[in-house]
Amino acid sequence: MAAEDRRDPVLDVQERDGALSLSGELTVWTVSQLPRREWQRIELQGISRLDTAGALYLADRRGEGAQVDGLTEVQGQLLDAVASSIPKPDPAPDAAPLWRRVLETVGQQVMSGLRYFHELAEYLGRFLAALGRSFRHPSEFRLTSLVHHCQETGLRAIPIVTAMSFLIGVVLAFQGASQLRQFGAEVFVVDLIAIAVLRELGILLTAIVVAGRTASALTASIGSMKMREEIDAMRTLGIDVDMVLILPRVLALVITLPILGLVSDVAGLFGGAVMSWIELGISPSMFLTRLAEINVNHVIVGLVKAPVFAVIIGVVGCQAGMKVGKDAESLGAMTSSAVVSAIFAVIIADALFSVFFAQVNI
């Protein structure tokens, strides 16, 4: 048989008073030209090739009461084999009414949302419990791992955080100057930059960058371990997963995020100072004098948020990593959902902080 046969398979179809007579190739390539209706007789006259698709057609017609003639022995076997393995669909479950399905979906969504909070609380608890254990048994604490993760999440993030904050400072100075100049109040641009950067932007933007960088890295690293059953192996070997995986990662974030926030504050102020000097002629010494009059509370308000953001990012990342299943697809899905959730949670937390500080007048 040559390959050319396959490109143009030929099936001859003739219909005569309720009987169908076929010759040529009855295969998946030709079967769709056959009429779908009931026949009393199907005569096969020299079918040179019959495959399962053709056999399925014949088996269906035979099931409707047609008589199939002219099969060779091998073709008959194929027809019987196909007929015996035609799948029987499982009975479909009764479709519930629309209102019920809507209610069900809503209920499931609500429950999965609640479950998510429940799990986040669980991982927060596991982190705190591991932290407590490490105070009681300092020998179990993995210092090397902590240092490694501090380097990964902290030191490596410094260039991007610095560059971002510097540019934010520049933008604030530039925009602030053009607005304030209308009132002849250019010098207040220093207050604008200082309060905006120190109180909100410095730490919030740093947290968002870190959430993007580190939450994804946490999910990917823990998730790939979960995928390869490394975490199960650790459990069977009696290794405390919380102590080994979760504590160093989250603690590294808690240590480095305030430092990154401080770096970000300094870079933002520096950017603002440079732009104020160029655009408004406010000399660096004048900038510093104005800066010294800013209430130190702004800095405290900014930096107090950092450890909280760090815990949020770490817990969200670790929880997502532990939820990864056995396939690579869930790793990708959980990684991107961890980033989105972490950023969203950080912004919500920031809003709550704003309300809180406004209420206590700081």
Added chain:
Amino acid sequence: MSGENVIEVRGLRTQFGSHVVHDGLDLDLRRGEILGVVGGSGTGKSVLLRTIVGLIRPPVGEIRVFGQDVNRLSGAARRAIERRWGVMFQDGALFSALTVRENVEVPLKAVPGLSDEDRARLAELKVSMAGLPWKANADYPADLSGGMRKRAGLARALALDPEIVFLDEPTAGLDPIGADAFDRLIVQLRDAMNLSVFLVTHDLDTLHVCCDRIAVLAEKKVLTTGTMAQMLKVDHAWVHEYFHGPRARAAMTSGRGEG
């Protein structure tokens, strides 16, 4: 069962860097037979399979499938040949984003004029022929056990009723009952669909139950081919060890007991 060769490999040489895997390898697959390819780890059984289906291009040698040199073909002629074989990879190699039925439908999409319902129905038939229950149709590969993934992989390999099927370690990682069922399935499908099967395996039971002929890969070529009975008489240290070891004896007694 005619003696016509559907695959002829002549003088094949494959190498990765300076590491030569095959050198001067000859192999035939006859129409309608199940050929078991065995060999120690690292003798290039899977490499041979991948070379024949064109995933690896050999620097030297000729691979003729249905009488045509596959490495000289291009475009339409090559695709026409590819439609006449199906490959089942070790872990099924199913597309993880698609359900089992959609996986089996992928090769069927190449058929012009086939309606969506017919395609789905054919896919379901193949899934059922591969011995999977109805509810597996809607499952994703991640939901299936290893044995079911292999069956789904086989269903996809059989989607277009190929004449040659390549199976890469079909029973590896299956429990003995599952492996035995899979062996029988291969023979059953071969009989029903008149397949020629190129079967890479380590499983001595599979060799006993399924294979008409066995090809032993060693010393960078096909050392010997023949039936099980002929293999037992081969005077080569490795072949002797392989077919006369304690596992081989156990497989042989159970194989005879059943057969």
